[in-house]
Amino acid sequence: MVTNLPPQAEAQYKKVVASKSKEEKLENLKIFLSMIPEHKGTEKLRAQVKRQIARLQDEIILEKKRRSSRQVTFDKGDNTILTIILTRDKSLLCDFLFRTRLFEEESILESLNELKPLSVSFEDVNISLMPISTSLIENQNRRYSLIQTVLLKSDLILVLLGKSEPYKEYQQVREMLSRFGIYIASRNSVAVFKPLNAGGITVVNKSRFLEEDEIRKFLAEQGYESGIVNLSEYTSLYTLESSIRGLQRRNFLMLLEGDFDEDKLAGELKAPPEHIVKTEVFLRGDFLKKIFEVSEIMRIYLKPPSAKTPSEKPMLVNKEITVGELASKIHLDLSQSLKYARLWRGGFKSTPLKVSPSFKLLDKDVVELRTR
Secondary structure (H helix, E strand, O other), rough: OOOOOHHHHHHHHHHHHOOHHHHHHHHHHHHHHHHOOOHHHHHHHHHHHHHHHHHHHHHHHHHHHHHHHHOOOOOOOOEEEEEEEOOHHHHHHHHHHHOOOOOOOOHHHHHHHHOOOEEEEOOEEEEEEEEEEEEHHHHHHHHHHHHHHHOOOOOOEEEEEEOOOOOHHHHHHHHHHOOOEEEEHHHHHOEEEEEEEOOOOOEEOHHHHHHHHHHHHHHOOOOOOOOEEEOOOOHHHHHHHHHHOOEEEEEEEEEOOOOOOOOHHHHOOOHHHHHHHHHHHHHHOOHHHHHHHHHHEEEEEOOOOOOOOOOOOEEEEEEOOOOOHHHHHHHHHHHHHHHEEEEEOOOOOOOOEOOOOOOOOOOOEEEEEEEE
């Protein structure tokens, strides 16, 4: 340890060493980091402590995952898009669900108190809305495993932000989700980092929110001297760090109470503007269609070669999936023997196309897989 640390920092480091649990050590390390002065002589120490913090956070998340997998099961249901509605204020959750005009008061209160999803039909799929208050997570450890299971199975997270402190609430939601191994980002916000043994840092593409010097400084603090960083248009330090830590990405939409400038807030929160909307505007429109679109889920109708018509129920898959990836999702053996596919686009009565395994699918495509 560096010898020219303030006495308070040295005393705090002794608390780190004496910590009896990983959670206690994590909190003590965070306090210790805040006490280390920022200058040339402490750069390596600060980077080392940050790595320790990230490693501990990952270990704690992993242990909780193992515990939850033994204790809790949650049936998402077939043909279902699971949407989490997340905010700190339980009354805001209740008010939002009433304003949807989709559910009875008794069902809403039961959902809030018992952590049960509220289901509604959209065209030929089900949308399950699961309201969760972050204060519930903090105060009821017995439900931690269930909440984690639900979050990990979710397709979309709606973040409700109140009128008074939207910035603080957004930060709290991000920190809470990271404890469950999740971060919220759109497809055009992601970053991919590949560490290398030598060659320095190479940045591919540009982001509206990051400069190359900022990226290099951040990676140096994390202990990386060489690697390739692939950016998207809206990559931020938050999405870059989350990707490096191996957190799972979830699509999201922020809903704002009050009279905010969405574009200005998007810039301040470093988020794509199309993912921020006023709650009033959201509920006034076709919000179930909006949920389906933002979830980035597609419906694919499978037609066995021996069948005259495709299945009535669609298979739900992620956007930009290819024919080969679809076959692999159904069964590994099917993907290995796949030769081509017949595809109907724009309705089953249209003329089928013969497409290769690398062909990208669109919502409502009808697919007949052909093997060797």
